[in-house]
Amino acid sequence: MPLLIIVAAFFFLVLRPARARQRAFAQTQSELAPGAQVMIASGIFGEIVALSDETLELRIAENAVVTVSRQAVARIIPSTDPEVESSPDS
Structure with missing residues (x-):
């Protein structure tokens, strides 16, 4: 027992x-796809530019693209559409 x-x-x-x-x-x-905003485990935010089986290319600044392991992605940042958000005037 x-x-x-x-x-x-x-x-x-x-x-x-x-x-x-x-x-x-x-x-x-x-859910990883090109154009998605993500945060990697080290806290860096960026946009996915390209994906492969083991790595992804992440744009972290205008002319700065880094290659990181897919497993480094901690979370996907939900996209916020400025047109959908309500303005404070309404």
């Missing part, structure tokens, strides 16, 4: 959160 409790605790405390992180990472990787 105690062994069953230990196995159940291991599953809920270790395996489930790991699976959730893995799913979130796979989702982020599948």
Whole structure:
């Protein structure tokens, strides 16, 4: 009986959160596309210029493009459309 409790605790405390992180990472990787704004793990923001299987080219300034590992992408920044945002006057 105690062994069953230990196995159940291991599953809920270790395996489930790991699976959730893995799913979130796979989702982020599948959403990568040229033109997307991203933040890499080091905190640098940029726009994806090109993608390959292992790397991506990220424009971090007007004439500065760096090549980084796809796994370095921490999150995708949602695009904000200026036309959709409401102005303070309305």
